[in-house]
Amino acid sequence: MSEALQFWRIDAPGQTLVLSSDGGIPGALYWGPALHPQTDLAALSHACEQEVTGGMIDRLPPLSLCPEASRSFEGQPGLVAYRDGKPLYPRFRLEVTDGTEFTCRDNDLGLSLTFLFEVVGQTISAKATLESDAEITLHHLAAPVLPGPQMGQEIVDFSGRWIGEFQVERAPWRAGIHKREARTGRSGHEHPPQAYFPEAGASNTQGTVFAMHYGWSGGHVMLAEELPSGRRQIQWGHACGTRAAGTRFDTAPLYLAVSQSGFNGCATAFQRLLRDHVVTWPKPETPRPVHYNCWEAVYFDHDMAVLSEIAEQAAALGAERFVLDDGWFGRRDDDTSSLGDWEIDRRKWPDGLTPLINHVERLGMTFGLWVEPEMVNLDSDLARAHPDWILGPQDQIEGRQQRVLDLSSPEVRDHLFRKLSALLQDNRIDYLKWDHNRLLPIADAAQTEGIYALLRDLRRAFPNVEIESCASGGGRIDAGILSLTQRVWLSDSNDALERLRIQHDAALLLPMSVTGSHVGPRVCHTSGRTIDIRMRAWIAAQRHMGFEMDPRELTDEEAEVLKRVASWWKDNRHWRMQADILRLDSADASVIAEQQLAMDGNRFVVFAGKARSAHQIMPRPLRLTGLDPEALYRIDLVNRDELHHLSRGNTAFKDGPLVLSGQILMQQGLTLPWQFPETVWVIEGERQ
Numbered sequence: 001m002s003e004a005l006q007f008w009r010i011d012a013p014g015q016t017l018v019l020s021s022d023g024g025i026p027g028a029l030y031w032g033p034a035l036h037p038q039t040d041l042a043a044l045s046h047a048c049e050q051e052v053t054g055g056m057i058d059r060l061p062p063l064s065l066c067p068e069a070s071r072s073f074e075g076q077p078g079l080v081a082y083r084d085g086k087p088l089y090p091r092f093r094l095e096v097t098d099g100t101e102f103t104c105r106d107n108d109l110g111l112s113l114t115f116l117f118e119v120v121g122q123t124i125s126a127k128a129t130l131e132s133d134a135e136i137t138l139h140h141l142a143a144p145v146l147p148g149p150q151m152g153q154e155i156v157d158f159s160g161r162w163i164g165e166f167q168v169e170r171a172p173w174r175a176g177i178h179k180r181e182a183r184t185g186r187s188g189h190e191h192p193p194q195a196y197f198p199e200a201g202a203s204n205t206q207g208t209v210f211a212m213h214y215g216w217s218g219g220h221v222m223l224a225e226e227l228p229s230g231r232r233q234i235q236w237g238h239a240c241g242t243r244a245a246g247t248r249f250d251t252a253p254l255y256l257a258v259s260q261s262g263f264n265g266c267a268t269a270f271q272r273l274l275r276d277h278v279v280t281w282p283k284p285e286t287p288r289p290v291h292y293n294c295w296e297a298v299y300f301d302h303d304m305a306v307l308s309e310i311a312e313q314a315a316a317l318g319a320e321r322f323v324l325d326d327g328w329f330g331r332r333d334d335d336t337s338s339l340g341d342w343e344i345d346r347r348k349w350p351d352g353l354t355p356l357i358n359h360v361e362r363l364g365m366t367f368g369l370w371v372e373p374e375m376v377n378l379d380s381d382l383a384r385a386h387p388d389w390i391l392g393p394q395d396q397i398e399g400r401q402q403r404v405l406d407l408s409s410p411e412v413r414d415h416l417f418r419k420l421s422a423l424l425q426d427n428r429i430d431y432l433k434w435d436h437n438r439l440l441p442i443a444d445a446a447q448t449e450g451i452y453a454l455l456r457d458l459r460r461a462f463p464n465v466e467i468e469s470c471a472s473g474g475g476r477i478d479a480g481i482l483s484l485t486q487r488v489w490l491s492d493s494n495d496a497l498e499r500l501r502i503q504h505d506a507a508l509l510l511p512m513s514v515t516g517s518h519v520g521p522r523v524c525h526t527s528g529r530t531i532d533i534r535m536r537a538w539i540a541a542q543r544h545m546g547f548e549m550d551p552r553e554l555t556d557e558e559a560e561v562l563k564r565v566a567s568w569w570k571d572n573r574h575w576r577m578q579a580d581i582l583r584l585d586s587a588d589a590s591v592i593a594e595q596q597l598a599m600d601g602n603r604f605v606v607f608a609g610k611a612r613s614a615h616q617i618m619p620r621p622l623r624l625t626g627l628d629p630e631a632l633y634r635i636d637l638v639n640r641d642e643l644h645h646l647s648r649g650n651t652a653f654k655d656g657p658l659v660l661s662g663q664i665l666m667q668q669g670l671t672l673p674w675q676f677p678e679t680v681w682v683i684e685g686e687r688q
Contacts, residue, residue: 007041008099012119015258020045025064025092025104028146033260063233065115065144075227078142078235083134110134115144121277122269125253137245141237143254148224148232149197149210155224156196160189163493163526165474166505173226181221183239185440185447186471187478193220194509202262204583205625209259211266212236213509215479216252218448242445252480263508268580271511278479279486279514282464287573288513289320290566291546296525300327300334302348308359313551315363317559318566322360323368323433336401339375340382342419353427368431373416374451375402375438392441399438407450417457424462436471455484468516487514487544494520494548495527496539497678500609503542504592507581518548519562531678533558534642537565538680542607545569575603582625590614597626602687608672609680621669627662631687634659638682647674659688
């Protein structure tokens with residue numbers, strides 16, 4: 001016989017989670033927009049009771065935080081485990097709770113299952129831990145399972161590829177399982193660990209939306225299942241079968257967000273989560289510096305005289321950090337050798353890196369260095385000395401001519417820590433670009449725990465060194481890796497047109513302050529496309545700005561454009577690094593636009609990029625969002641000098657700034673000047 005129901009509620013800004021239990025594992029009675037503080041939870045429970053009819057068992061099994069197969073649950077159970085080769089079918093009872101931590105126990109099987117909830121900013125963090133009295137083999141453990149929205153019609157998640165990250169995918173809710181699983185050993189271009197669940201009619205700026213992000217870097221599974229009863233469940237966990245047998249297993253935190261202001265409400269909750277609560281800034285009082293990275297200028301061809309000249313020109317353009325990329329170590333003349341040999345190449349650098357660092361610092365820049373510590377080439381001293389340190393079979397297919405070191409081994413981690421520590425102790429380095437260019441040959445959660453451990457050790461030893469997570473561009477971006485790093489390289493594509501779209505969609509997770517974006521060469525090295533310097537500069541200025549080209553190729557006019565945009569970026573970074581990125585709903589499908597709104601709401605900047613030719617001749621108005629409808633805002637076109645002579649009308653902004661109400665800006669919108677494709681308008685606004 002069921003026990004009397006118990007209720008608990010967890011409130012975060014904008015959302016409420018209500019849990020209930022009749023003595024077993026609690027389940028989510030309600031997850032949605034914030035409830036009134038005096039809501040009668042017993043009445044809510046009664047209102048949510050399910051009907052019983054023909055064609056089903058006599059009572060619906062509970063959709064708990066970990067649905068149990070032993071209770072006739074008809075869908076994917078939240079726990080799949082084996083002991084001595086036999087499947088386990090636990091029946092947990094709730095033993096103890098303080099309202100945010102719930103411990104359940106199956107004494108017969110010697111299993112304990114604990115759920116932990118925490119309010120982090122505007123999100124709720126939910127985590128599960130399984131402990132066993134005897135060793136078990138775990139196939140699947142879900143983070144706390146929540147119901148999918150009954151009013152939702154779509155599942156919005158992400159796919160991607162190298163130089164094509166964060167592609168939005170839409171699938172309908174329908175009977176059965178919608179599954180995403182990343183089994184490449186990193187969070188992945190292919191299946192970033194994030195999904196949105198909008199109710200019907202939701203857009204960027206309006207409607208009810210639910211969202212989840214699984215903060216784990218080593219491969220995950222997401223299941224969104226609609227059961228025959230019509231109930232829906234959403235499960236997240238580590239990629240199935242990636243953990244060794246043991247007695248304790250933790251999920252990563254699952255971050256929950258709910259919005260009644262469209263996708264933007266969840267997006268800004270995640271942006272603030274990462275910026276304000278997950279990332280630990282080495283020097284929070286120091287402004288984010290404009291980068292220069294030499295990769296697409298020289299590749300592996302390192303020469304002190306050439307790089308010194310490039311550094312001088314980069315500093316003149318406004319760079320504040322100079323990053324020496326791949327090619328400085330071992331005998332690294334291409335990507336076939338020397339990964340693992342983290343010693344300075346004395347052929348290229350006979351006096352070490354100190355002369356270049358001294359030169360860079362005299363120019364007013366700090367110095368950064370590229371590394372890829374998790375990887376090894378077979379043609380390396382390390383691989384020849386320690387073939388046993390390499391992860392996976394001997395006859396594995398290589399990726400980028402390289403293999404992966406087994407970071408689950410303390411011996412390997414200790415070796416890498418010593419090598420990296422020596423570099424950081426012997427050289428004035430304030431930034432590491434930490435790359436990861438190879439998929440794992442086998443999915444292994446211990447590898448991710450190992451890299452987390454190594455990064456934690458380095459952060460403790462060198463707390464002022466900033467680390468960027470790069471994995472063939474955006475292959476490892478999640479809250480787990482960002483708890484140990486401060487920047488992500490969003491994509492190896494410096495094509496401004498592709499970046500416009502990638503940055504727009506990645507803003508559903510990433511704040512500006514962690515998202516690197518660089519001005520690439522005139523002819524893009526990954527697309528072959530030639531894009532005007534103005535477009536390239538302003539797209540880089542949308543995020544953490546940098547340059548990544550040979551500045552010696554620039555004409556005087558191009559150099560002046562870069563100086564001007566970099567100067568504008570520096571003048572505005574003090575507020576933009578804390579701004580929300582709001583994606584705008586554009587009635588013109590050729591326009592990809594966003595509004596960056598200051599924390600106090602008193603100023604904003606709009607980037608409206610024209611990705612292709614429009615269907616209609618004249619631009620359609622662009623509605624803004626998040627403003628005070630009663631307030632007046634002075635708005636002005638930052639890049640008025642880019643007006644084209646074919647724009648012949650009297651469009652707003654041509655003669656100077658305008659003052660309009662927030663109501664007009666949000667209801668009527670801005671009518672922007674006509675312009676060719678592959679251009680971007682930049683509009684500043686300030687409350688009067």
